[in-house]
Amino acid sequence: MAAPKLLLVEDDPALAELLEYRFQAEGYAVRTTADGDEALILADEDAPDLVILDWMIEGTSGIEVCRRLRRDKATAHVPIIMLTAREAEDDRVRGLETGADDYVTKPFSPRELLARVSAVLRRVRPALAGEMLEVGDLKLDPVAHRVERRGNQLSVGPTEYRLLKFFMESPGRVFSRGQLLDGVWGTGSEIEERTVDVHIRRLRKAITVGTAPDPIRTVRSAGYALEAV
Amino acid sequence: MAAPKLLLVEDDPALAELLEYRFQAEGYAVRTTADGDEALILADEDAPDLVILDWMIEGTSGIEVCRRLRRDKATAHVPIIMLTAREAEDDRVRGLETGADDYVTKPFSPRELLARVSAVLRRVRPALAGEMLEVGDLKLDPVAHRVERRGNQLSVGPTEYRLLKFFMESPGRVFSRGQLLDGVWGTGSEIEERTVDVHIRRLRKAITVGTAPDPIRTVRSAGYALEAV
DNA sequence: CATGTTTGTCGTAAAGCTGTAATATCCATG
DNA sequence: CATGGATATTACAGCTTTACGACAAACATG
Structure with a gap:
């Protein structure tokens, strides 16, 4: 900030x-x-x-x-x-x-x-008073529904947006696929856990800017986490 | 006023x-x-x-x-x-x-x-105090009930005017259709949410000037926002 | 009261998103 | 280095959401 x-x-x-x-x-x-x-x-x-x-x-x-x-x-x-x-x-x-x-x-x-x-x-x-989420070079403005990285506006779909917001609220923390389904899709969603992989992939793609590193860390047999890059 | x-x-x-x-x-x-x-x-x-x-x-x-x-x-x-x-x-x-x-x-x-x-x-x-609202190249005079863009006087219908004013009081912010109905039509209006789409389209049409970009951003599955262009 | 404007709703077309499955790739471990 | 388990990638059909055009009813205006 x-x-x-x-x-x-x-x-x-x-x-x-x-x-x-x-x-x-x-x-x-x-x-x-x-x-x-x-x-x-x-x-x-x-x-x-x-x-x-x-x-x-x-x-x-x-x-x-x-x-x-x-x-x-x-x-x-x-x-x-x-x-x-x-x-x-x-x-x-x-x-x-x-x-x-x-x-x-x-x-x-x-x-x-x-x-x-x-x-x-x-x-x-509002942005100055901390109503904006920032993790590494990622910025998310929940009021304007905008995501930005290194000055570039990113185009992020609805589910990917919710997913990213969820991650940014607890940077660095590892979430299992089940936790992500509960937190992002809502408790009791009847969705395949493998589907999370696909959305992670879509999110990774959406937040790619030039040669910037991938801030989403895969934790084998545990889940995913968003790292401050 | x-x-x-x-x-x-x-x-x-x-x-x-x-x-x-x-x-x-x-x-x-x-x-x-x-x-x-x-x-x-x-x-x-x-x-x-x-x-x-x-x-x-x-x-x-x-x-x-x-x-x-x-x-x-x-x-x-x-x-x-x-x-x-x-x-x-x-x-x-x-x-x-x-x-x-x-x-x-x-x-x-x-x-x-x-x-x-x-x-x-x-x-x-500001509109309540009779002050001019400005967002990007849009200007709205709440006293004279006038809207102008890049020097062009715009002809905006009553509902579209209220809608635009509502947006201009919180530029950049995303409003759901429900919030727009509450804020522009009044709390408890019995109007279909889809109707908002139609008025958004009418507003977009009304504020079109030459090749100027559309300042209203559609946020899929969330609502609409007015951007400073 | 005749006329033009505004308003809410539909139906349909177009655009965009989502979940799944099939396949490829990666990786730790013996 | 072979293997089993886990993750990455791709393609796609179905679904949801939004855009657009048209229309009749309500409203305002002279």
Whole structure:
């Protein structure tokens, strides 16, 4: 999973450093600036997945930064979480009206901000919040019903799709043909165990990309497993 | 524009009445209940566009209501704003982790809650807020009821329009015929699933412009999805 | 009320998928 | 290296799902 890219705009050095540290520890790629104008430049260079924006910063004000981010097509849909003083209800309302997605009032705990960032990302970019299955170079998006390998869209039939999804939910684990029949075809299916072989073959064929190695391992007299390649 | 449907779950009668009044004045269709179990029933009968959920209610707790809404496929994607006591940071974090989209801490002003509701709806259901929907080269203006593609004005029938709008609110996502019937025709419609095919074909025909590719993807034995082309 | 549009359903054609069986190949072991 | 057991591959007939065209009823519109 690519690390979600955050842009942190905060002019209190102590708070900025604390947050940067915490977010990096959680697997986010963080860039930080104390200045509104610089924030706009950074956001324009490489659009972040989410902006955390202190409302009271030097230079261009938070509200103005928010408005300009929304106006620029490249960043119009990047979610923004603003940090405001507890008392300033007006700021909060104005921020939401300007197009901020959320606010967190100071003082807040890093844990709360983390939960909020993760909630927003989950909503806006499900793929970034881990609703996507990844095993080695295989990616499966259950919402879009898509499978991709090394950037190539794969065309996978219904049964092969279910089979692959089943494997990807337990990477590395060996399943017997009986277990696969139960898990993929449904308990009590009246299907020949040998038929599994055929679908494994079809799946292997479907996920072949160039010279990439076969990620499905045959375990003689036991079953099959999907390996992270 | 159809009035956005809110479900308000609040057991303080005074607050409930106040909010109901304010939201109706702003053009929302509000249903109110004080009880968690009843909330689930109401939400299931007719999925609201947004739920405002007090964390401390009688009967089933707020967190449980939230979890169950998320678990039911029909309401899994309905945004939830929770109302919490100011001090209870744990509740807020837990709420966000459970799948709530936002929280507002008590006491709050109705104006702030209004701003937040509108912000959430704008983000999750842009069409409800009158914003332009864009997916690939398709543009849909919910206010003017117009659809255009690559500069060409398209002529789209009523049902096809609703269908397209529904798709454009969740680009890339695959919907089963049943989900489409619920979302576009309304819950509990007594229509043949095969009929969806026909409307898909009509929609495909309506959005054909020159040699532009078909943005509607058929996912065999699963449904259809609109792709950003 | 006449006219054109929209809507849901059918029947059929076309496309795609599935399970099985027959055959070839692989592999561990004596 | 021969052998028995297990897996791989191929072909195919039957089945399921989707696309398409046509139609009558319902609806809207002037």
